[in-house]
Structures are given as C-alpha cells and as structure tokens.
Amino acid sequence: MALYVKKFGGTSVGSVDRIEAVADSLKAARDAGDDVVVVVSAMSGETNRLIELAQAVTDEPAPREMDVLVSTGEQVTIALLAMALLKRGIDARSYTGSQVRITTDSAHTKARIQNIDQHNMREDLDAGRVVVVAGFQGMDEQGHITTLGRGGSDTTAVALAAALKADECHIYTDVDGVYTTDPRIVDSARRLSTITFEEMLEMASLGSKVLQIRAVEFAGKYNVPVRVLSSFKQGPGTLITFDDEDDMEKPVVSGIAFNRDEAKLTVVGVTDIPGCASRILKPVSDAGIEVDMILQNVGSDNRTDFTFTVHRNDYRQSLELLQALGSELDVRAVQGDEHIAKVSIVGVGMRSHAGVASRMFDALSAEGINIQMISTSEIKISVVINEKYLELAVRTLHSAFELDQVEAREE
Amino acid sequence: MALYVKKFGGTSVGSVDRIEAVADSLKAARDAGDDVVVVVSAMSGETNRLIELAQAVTDEPAPREMDVLVSTGEQVTIALLAMALLKRGIDARSYTGSQVRITTDSAHTKARIQNIDQHNMREDLDAGRVVVVAGFQGMDEQGHITTLGRGGSDTTAVALAAALKADECHIYTDVDGVYTTDPRIVDSARRLSTITFEEMLEMASLGSKVLQIRAVEFAGKYNVPVRVLSSFKQGPGTLITFDDEDDMEKPVVSGIAFNRDEAKLTVVGVTDIPGCASRILKPVSDAGIEVDMILQNVGSDNRTDFTFTVHRNDYRQSLELLQALGSELDVRAVQGDEHIAKVSIVGVGMRSHAGVASRMFDALSAEGINIQMISTSEIKISVVINEKYLELAVRTLHSAFELDQVEAREE
Incomplete structure (x- = not known):
C-alpha cells in the first residue's frame, strides 16, 4: 500500500464531467489499496474570471485582497471533487490551504511555502479518507490567505508529498509524459520513461511547460519522486529521478527544447571599456525586463558588439531604451x-561525452542553418537561429542525437 | 465616534457598480469619524450558481462540502469590497468567517453561532481599518467551514455587533425601513421610525421579509439596536427597539402583514376522540411539511372539523397524505x-387595548370579506380569507387602524 499525492490542473478539472473523470481515477487508486492526497487547481477559466472582477473594481488590486479573491477558485473545485468522491462511496474531505495549515511567507500573490502541518491529513488518511487539498494557496503566520502565484498547485503537490513522505507525487497534465521533443514538430519524438531532475529543470525553463520550475526545484530539494502522467489516458508517464550515478548508461542528449518567445537586441560597435555591459543592461533591468542570453564578442579597434535576448513582448520597449542609450554612449548602431x-539540446550525459557541441553545430550547418548566438551550461547547449528554421533544426538535432531510438531509457 | 456594524445583502453587492456604491457609503461613514465593521453576502445569483454546480455533480451533496463550496460566494465579495475601499484611500481588510473566528456548532448548512473572537477585529479597528467580514459563514471547533443557512448574513451582522458592543447594527436592504404595510398595495403606507423587537418578529414571520427571524431573535437576546436602512437612498430607516415601557404612547396596531404563500386543508367530520389531531398531523409532519395555523372547532355528534394551513408548495402532497389517512380514519371528507x-394586524399596543379584534372583524365584514380562520397571539391577530380579497382587506385594515396617520411614532 503506497501513499500518492496526485495533482490535477485547471484543464483536468475544467468541467463537472472532467471532475467526475478525476474522481473515477481516484476511485481506481483507492480500490487498488493506495492512500491518496489529491491537489487541485481552479476550474480552467475561473481564475481569469476572478481577476477580471478585480480589474473591474480597480487597476491596482491590493495583493492581500487579490489572494482572498482568487483562492476561492480552488475552494470550489475541492468541494465539487469531494462530493464526486463521496457519491462513489469513497470517503473524502476537502481542505483549503489555510485549513491544512500550509504556512507561507507573507509575499501575497507569490508566497513561498515555509511549513506544512501534516497532522490533519494523516488523521484523515488513517481513517481511510481521500484528502482533497486546494492547490496554489496557504496562509501566513498571522492567518492571512496567501497564494503561491500561477502554477503554484504543482508546488503545493510536491510540498505535500515531501511533508507526508509520499511514495510518489503524480502530476497529471494534458500530455502523457516528458518527450524527447515536441511530437507536433517531430513525428518520431518519444516519451522518456525517466528524466533527471536537472534535465527536467532545463527542459522546463526552455519551454517544455509540463511542470513549474519552482515545483521541480522543490522536488529536488526534498528528494520527492515526481511522475508526470496524462489526465486523459492510462500510462506510466515519465518519472523524474535524482540519482546521477548511472549517467554513463544514458544517451548523451535526452531531449531537444525550443522557444520562439524571444527577441534579440544588439548594440554594435560599443567602446569596449569596463562597465559598458552593465551600462547597457541597467535601463532594461530597471524597467523590469528579464534578460535571457547575453553575448559579448572579443572586439577590435577597442570596440565590441553586445547582444542579448528578451521576451518578445518586451522587444519594443527594450529597443526604445537602447536607442535612447545609444545617443548617450558612443555606439555605431542599435x-x-x-x-x-532558441533551440537547445539537454542531457546529463553531455558531462562525460566530448564533441557534443561540434556534433550539434555540424548537423545544423549541414542543413544550411546559420547560428547567430551560442550559450552553454554543463548539461545544455542553446543556439539562436532564424525563426524560419526552427522546425527543421529541431528535427535535424532529434535524429542527429538518435533520440528516435532511446530504447536504453525505457523501463 | 460610534462603532457601527453594517450589513449589505446580495442585491446591494450584486455587481461591481453596486459594490462601488457600498464603498462610497462606507467612505462617508469613515469621513464622519465612525468605526465600521461591514458584513456582506454573496453577489446576487452567485450562491445559486454554486448550488447548481453541486447539483450537476450529485443529487445529495454532502453538507460539509456544500459549505466549503458556497462559502466562496461571500469570500469573493469581501475581497472586491476591500479593494474598492482601498482604492478610495480607506484602509480595509477582508476576513472570512473562519479567519474572524466565528465559531459555530457543526450543523453544516444550518450552523448556529456559538462564539466570536473579537480580538482581530478590534486590532484592525484600533488601526483605523474598516473590517470587511464574510456573512453567513463560520467554522466549527475542528476548523471545518460551516454556513448559517440562507439569510444568515443578517445573523452574522447582529452577532458581530453583539460581540463588539457596537452602537448600532445597520441592515441595508432594498426598502428604506419597515412600513405599516406593503406600499405596493396601500399608497398611504408609512415608514415606521421605530418598531419593537416583538412586533418585528411578528412582521418578519408574516412575510415582511426585511430581516431574517433568527437575526431578530439574536438581536433581542443580546439587546443589539438594529436599524433597517435602504442601500439605495439616504434616510433614517427604522430602528428596532427593545423597550416596551412606552407601550401606552404607541398606536394600537403598528402594521398590517400578509402572506399569500399558504394553502388550507380541512378534515371534515372527524370523530372527536383524544389524539385525533395528532393522528391527522403526524403524516404531514413526518413528511417534513411545516404547518402554520391550526384550528379545531367545537364539534357536534361527537364529530369535529379540523383545519390547518401549509406552504402552498406543500399543498398537493399534504392533500394526498390526508386522503390516504381519510380512508383509515372515519371522516366525512377531506x-x-x-x-x-393570511392577513394580520400586529402591535404591542394591543395588549392594553380592548376591542381590537372586533374592530378588525367589523372592518372586514363591512367590505363583505368573509373570514375563514382566525388565530391570535398576544400582539397579533391573523385571519385567513379568500385570496381575491387580499388587497382590499389590507387597505381596509390600514385605514381602520389609522396607520396612514402614525405621526406619534415618528422621531
């Protein structure tokens, strides 16, 4: 008899029918003899409805009151799911984040979990009940309602699994696991039966939006085994592991991630003196714009080119900021x-294999794809290319690293 | 500087615009230097929407989960109202019933308030904040969310006023006070500036649905001065008083209440033996049907007629139950x-004035209105008449007791 914490997101509980389907799957788990704590999000659309209500009242809703408002979304779902379980003869009780004593700091709308009192839940589990918990929310030490920010339900689930020392934390999504790359782009993309925690972090931050980064970090910190599963079809999903010991047996590259949400900015011919990089980036970061890749080449004539990428939504504003700066600094052009x-290859196997980068660049070059920027980390190599080559690049790299044949990683 | 607890119902907070209007009125109270605790209901329609969601899941929603579900309705309103106050520069904080520690028994969906911890609220009031509390809800001693049943927001307001020893509890409704009778039926109906607690109880139970009966009882028990006011227009409203000392100065009758929600059932010619009344009523009450008036005349030939009234919605079922019983008992007809x-005259002045009943019956008789049943209490006389005479009867009694001239009760 195992204890599982299972998390279902907004789409998985987006209607009464979907909630019934979740209840069916929980009944199957109970019938198999497992103990279950289930974490749910607000029904899809509900959080946006609530935010629109707040925006109808004021342009700047107080964060404390925003949390009181949007936390009702999950509270509706937990009650409906508990009712659906009881209807099936499965004893169940629903709890808000406050009730289950998920204590957070007081950073409203983006609070961080500090502590979980597992006493209540344990009592219910011992009594044979399914415990239904509202994701995404908690309370601070003064008893004020807090929320963890969007996607925080994943973090709630992982944190509960850690507190309860659950056997596994199951995250149900609209995909049936983590793939070597997006199957919509590469037909031969394959589900990975396991992926390391570090790889998952890189895959998540690069746009494979299966799991929230904070949840993955949390899982790593507390060594919680997390499995990504489909809400809609049966299957073993993908298990996220934390043991790097068998690196040698793994393929060099685990997956290809990509991202077309970015834009590139270059300051051409800037005088190469100490502090010029920070002078260029300061107005951008002061405007609250997040910078992803940064590249500065060795220059000549005491001048250099400085390039960075931002989210495409921030492109216009960043360009204006740089143009204003360009007239102050001595630069040739903006x-x-x-x-x-951006296309990235990810894999812990890279650490012990040489020549991965050149294999990547060769494969792209053979297809006539020009590389504009390169950035690397220990288990990832990213390149920026012209957007029109994205699909071709992903397919090329997928076969270059033999990801259509990842038998070795299947269980 | 006074402390007021102010309660706004679902219609008064039924839209963002209405919530803004409530915030304006609270700002006026703060600007006048008063401390304010405000209790709000769910936005009108919201509770029904939630109930429909539950009914889509199951025919028999668990009461505990029903409370988790519907309590979100008020939680949305408190957040929006606090935002609207903050936008106006009025410091405010919202609290759910659980947060403000309104402790109830564990009778889910119809819980009764047992205790209120006024500590948090007092701290906020001392800090100059408006305290916004979700009506209709609390928690039991185990921390489970409870609700007080429909209309419970009035009770929340009165209970908070009692706990905080507020100067007055203001109940905002869609009428600007308690009237001598329904102004839609009698043009000359007048607002009463005061009404006694007992009269209000009789008026409320007879269908003047201004205030919930439980709230009025609560106010009487803890001696909370309650004022009924309009959400939409300025005015002093009607103050509910608890001092019966100046009965003599009051008019005999304070108001005319009426009710067309009832139906009448008669068992004709039942053998008049001890226990026959309870044998007739038992199947009706076993079916959960509430009986209002009961009348049994002195009989002849050892037979009597037994008449009672029920809510019109329960009429068909009651008739079937009696017909089934009629074949068991020896009766002439059902x-x-x-x-x-049902039309009633209400007034504490009746106690000290003789001849009120005959004046009532004379007035009705002069208009050719036949009286089918009569029931009396210390401060009320009710008659049942043919529905078609309702408006005529109310107008006739309103002028017979000179209610269009109640100057004496104006402040």
Whole structure:
C-alpha cells in the first residue's frame, strides 16, 4: 500500500464531467489499496474570471485582497471533487490551504511555502479518507490567505508529498509524459520513461511547460519522486529521478527544447571599456525586463558588439531604451530582430561525452542553418537561429542525437 | 465616534457598480469619524450558481462540502469590497468567517453561532481599518467551514455587533425601513421610525421579509439596536427597539402583514376522540411539511372539523397524505383550498387595548370579506380569507387602524 499525492490542473478539472473523470481515477487508486492526497487547481477559466472582477473594481488590486479573491477558485473545485468522491462511496474531505495549515511567507500573490502541518491529513488518511487539498494557496503566520502565484498547485503537490513522505507525487497534465521533443514538430519524438531532475529543470525553463520550475526545484530539494502522467489516458508517464550515478548508461542528449518567445537586441560597435555591459543592461533591468542570453564578442579597434535576448513582448520597449542609450554612449548602431528562435539540446550525459557541441553545430550547418548566438551550461547547449528554421533544426538535432531510438531509457 | 456594524445583502453587492456604491457609503461613514465593521453576502445569483454546480455533480451533496463550496460566494465579495475601499484611500481588510473566528456548532448548512473572537477585529479597528467580514459563514471547533443557512448574513451582522458592543447594527436592504404595510398595495403606507423587537418578529414571520427571524431573535437576546436602512437612498430607516415601557404612547396596531404563500386543508367530520389531531398531523409532519395555523372547532355528534394551513408548495402532497389517512380514519371528507391569503394586524399596543379584534372583524365584514380562520397571539391577530380579497382587506385594515396617520411614532 503506497501513499500518492496526485495533482490535477485547471484543464483536468475544467468541467463537472472532467471532475467526475478525476474522481473515477481516484476511485481506481483507492480500490487498488493506495492512500491518496489529491491537489487541485481552479476550474480552467475561473481564475481569469476572478481577476477580471478585480480589474473591474480597480487597476491596482491590493495583493492581500487579490489572494482572498482568487483562492476561492480552488475552494470550489475541492468541494465539487469531494462530493464526486463521496457519491462513489469513497470517503473524502476537502481542505483549503489555510485549513491544512500550509504556512507561507507573507509575499501575497507569490508566497513561498515555509511549513506544512501534516497532522490533519494523516488523521484523515488513517481513517481511510481521500484528502482533497486546494492547490496554489496557504496562509501566513498571522492567518492571512496567501497564494503561491500561477502554477503554484504543482508546488503545493510536491510540498505535500515531501511533508507526508509520499511514495510518489503524480502530476497529471494534458500530455502523457516528458518527450524527447515536441511530437507536433517531430513525428518520431518519444516519451522518456525517466528524466533527471536537472534535465527536467532545463527542459522546463526552455519551454517544455509540463511542470513549474519552482515545483521541480522543490522536488529536488526534498528528494520527492515526481511522475508526470496524462489526465486523459492510462500510462506510466515519465518519472523524474535524482540519482546521477548511472549517467554513463544514458544517451548523451535526452531531449531537444525550443522557444520562439524571444527577441534579440544588439548594440554594435560599443567602446569596449569596463562597465559598458552593465551600462547597457541597467535601463532594461530597471524597467523590469528579464534578460535571457547575453553575448559579448572579443572586439577590435577597442570596440565590441553586445547582444542579448528578451521576451518578445518586451522587444519594443527594450529597443526604445537602447536607442535612447545609444545617443548617450558612443555606439555605431542599435539593431534588433524579433524573428529568432532558441533551440537547445539537454542531457546529463553531455558531462562525460566530448564533441557534443561540434556534433550539434555540424548537423545544423549541414542543413544550411546559420547560428547567430551560442550559450552553454554543463548539461545544455542553446543556439539562436532564424525563426524560419526552427522546425527543421529541431528535427535535424532529434535524429542527429538518435533520440528516435532511446530504447536504453525505457523501463 | 460610534462603532457601527453594517450589513449589505446580495442585491446591494450584486455587481461591481453596486459594490462601488457600498464603498462610497462606507467612505462617508469613515469621513464622519465612525468605526465600521461591514458584513456582506454573496453577489446576487452567485450562491445559486454554486448550488447548481453541486447539483450537476450529485443529487445529495454532502453538507460539509456544500459549505466549503458556497462559502466562496461571500469570500469573493469581501475581497472586491476591500479593494474598492482601498482604492478610495480607506484602509480595509477582508476576513472570512473562519479567519474572524466565528465559531459555530457543526450543523453544516444550518450552523448556529456559538462564539466570536473579537480580538482581530478590534486590532484592525484600533488601526483605523474598516473590517470587511464574510456573512453567513463560520467554522466549527475542528476548523471545518460551516454556513448559517440562507439569510444568515443578517445573523452574522447582529452577532458581530453583539460581540463588539457596537452602537448600532445597520441592515441595508432594498426598502428604506419597515412600513405599516406593503406600499405596493396601500399608497398611504408609512415608514415606521421605530418598531419593537416583538412586533418585528411578528412582521418578519408574516412575510415582511426585511430581516431574517433568527437575526431578530439574536438581536433581542443580546439587546443589539438594529436599524433597517435602504442601500439605495439616504434616510433614517427604522430602528428596532427593545423597550416596551412606552407601550401606552404607541398606536394600537403598528402594521398590517400578509402572506399569500399558504394553502388550507380541512378534515371534515372527524370523530372527536383524544389524539385525533395528532393522528391527522403526524403524516404531514413526518413528511417534513411545516404547518402554520391550526384550528379545531367545537364539534357536534361527537364529530369535529379540523383545519390547518401549509406552504402552498406543500399543498398537493399534504392533500394526498390526508386522503390516504381519510380512508383509515372515519371522516366525512377531506377538503383543501389553495386560494387563500393570511392577513394580520400586529402591535404591542394591543395588549392594553380592548376591542381590537372586533374592530378588525367589523372592518372586514363591512367590505363583505368573509373570514375563514382566525388565530391570535398576544400582539397579533391573523385571519385567513379568500385570496381575491387580499388587497382590499389590507387597505381596509390600514385605514381602520389609522396607520396612514402614525405621526406619534415618528422621531
């Protein structure tokens, strides 16, 4: 008899029918003799409805009151799911984040979990009940309602699994696991039966939006085994592991991630003196714009080119900030390009294999794809290319690293 | 500087615009230097929407989960109202019933308030904040969310006023006070500036649905001065008083209440033996049907007629139950009438004035209105008449007791 914490997101509980389907799957788990704590999000659309109500009242809703408001979304779902379980003869009780004593700091709308009192839940589990918990929310030490920010339900689930020392934390999504790359782009993309925690972090941050980064970090910190599963079809999903010991047996590259949400900005011919990079980036970061890749080449004539990428939504504003700066600093030109894509290969196997980068660049070059920027980390190599080559690049790399044949990682 | 607890119902907070209007009125109270605790209901329609969601899941929603579900309705309103106050520069904080520690028994969906911890609220009031509390809800001693049943927001407000020893509890409704009778029926109906607690109880139970009965009882028990006011227009409203000392100065009758929700059932010619009344009523009450008036005349030939009234919605079922019983008992006939109305005169002044009943019956008789049933209490006389005479009867009694001239009760 195992204890599982299972999390279902907004789409999985988006209607009464979907909630009934979740109840069916929980009944199957109970019938198999397992103990279950289930974490749910607000029904899809509900959080947006509540935010629109707040925006109808004021342009700047107080964060404390925003949390009181949006936390009702999950509260509706937990009650409906508990009712659906009781209807099936499965004893169940629903709890808000406050009730289950998920204590957070007081950073409203983006609070961080500090502590979970597992006493109540344990009592219910011992009594044979399914415990239904509202994701995404908690309370601070003064008893004020807090929320963890969007996607926080994943973090709630992982945190509960850690507190209860659950056997596994199951995250149900609209995909049936983590793939070597997006199957919509590469037909031969394959589900990975396991992926390491570090790889998952890189895959998540690069746009494979299966799991929230904070939840993955949390899982890593507390060593919680997390399995990504489909809400809609049966299957073993993908297990996220934390043991790097068998690196040698793994393929060099586990997956290809990509992202077409970025834009590139270049300051051409800037005088290469100490502090010039920070002078260029300061107005951008002061405007609250997040910078992803940064590249500065060795220059000549005491001048250099400085390039960075931002989210495409921040492109126009960033360009204006740089143009204003360009007239202050001595630069030859300010250039930008919205039509770029970032493609990354990810794999812990890279650590012990040489020549991965050159294999990547060769494969792209053989297809005539020009590489505009390169950035690397220990288990990832990213390149920026012209957006129009994105699909071709992903397919090329997928076969270059033999990801259509990842038998070795299947269980 | 006074402390007021102010309660706004679902219609008064039924839209963002209405919530803004409530915030304006609370700002006026703060600007006048008063401390304010405000209790709000769910936005009108919201509770029904939630109930429909539950009914889509199951025919028999668990009461505990029903409370988790519907309590979100008020939680949305408190957040929006606090936002609207903050936008106006009025410091405010919202609290759910659980947060403000309104402790109830564990009778889910119809819980009764047992205790209120006024500590948090007092701290906020001392800090100059408006305290916004979700009506209709609390928690039991185990921390489970409870609700007080429909209309419970009035009770929340009165209970908070009692706990905080507020100067007055203001109940905002869609009428600007308690009237001598319904102004839609009698043009010359007048607002009463005061009404006694007992009169209000009789008026409320007779269909003047201004205040919930339980709230009025609560106010009487803890001696909370309650004022009924309009959400939509300025005015002093009607103050509910608890001092019966100046009965003599008051007019004999304070108001005319009426009710056309009832139906009448008569068992004709039942053998008049001890226990026959309870044998007739038992199947009706076993079916959970509430009986209002009961009348049994002195009989002849050892037989009597037994008449009672029920809510019109329960008429068909009651008739079937009696017909089934009629074949068991020895009765001459079972009759019923759905087309009746109950008209009542109410007033603490009746106690000290003789001849009130005959004045009532004379006035009705002069208009040719036949009285089918009569029931009396210390401060009320009710008659059942044919429904078609309802408006005529109310107008006739309103002028017979000179209610269009109640100057004496104006402040």
